[in-house]
Amino acid sequence: MRDYNTKQKQLVIGFFEENRDRDFTVAEVAECLSGKVGFSSVYRITASLSAQGRLKKSFREEGDKAAVYRYFDPDACSGHLHLKCEECGALTHLSEKDTMEIEKIIGSGFTLKSDKTTLYGVCQNCVKRND
Incomplete structure (x- = not known):
C-alpha cells in the first residue's frame, strides 16, 4: 500500500511532535486540529503511523475503549525508565x-x-x- 505524505498527515505528525510527552485520543487530535483535518483522516493517519511504529498506542485505563496515541522516538526512549x-x-x-x-x-x-x-x-x- 502506498504511503502518501499529505498536508493532513504532516499536520497530524507535527501535532504529535509538538506534544511528544502527552497522550491523545483520535477525537482529541481531531478537536485540536479542527478545521484543518477531519476525524476520519486523523483516525486513518494515526492508525497508519502506529502500524509504522511512529506512534505508540495504549489505553489510559484498563477497560478503556478509546486508544490513546503518543509520538514515539525509539532513539530517545531506550535505556531508561x-x-x-x-x-x-x-x-x-x-x-x-x-x-x-x-x-x-x-x-x-x-x-x-x-x-x-x-x-x-x-x-x-x-x-x-x-x-
Missing part, C-alpha cells in the same frame, strides 16, 4: 544514571526492560495544582 503522570498524562524520561540506581536497588536476579518500563504517579505540576 519513564514516569507517567496519572492526572495530566505527562511523560518524563529518567536519566540513564537514575535508571541504573533503581536497577541497583532492585538487585541481582532480575533485569528490568527499561525501554518498556513506566512508573505511574503524579507529577510536580499536578501536585502543586491540587494543593
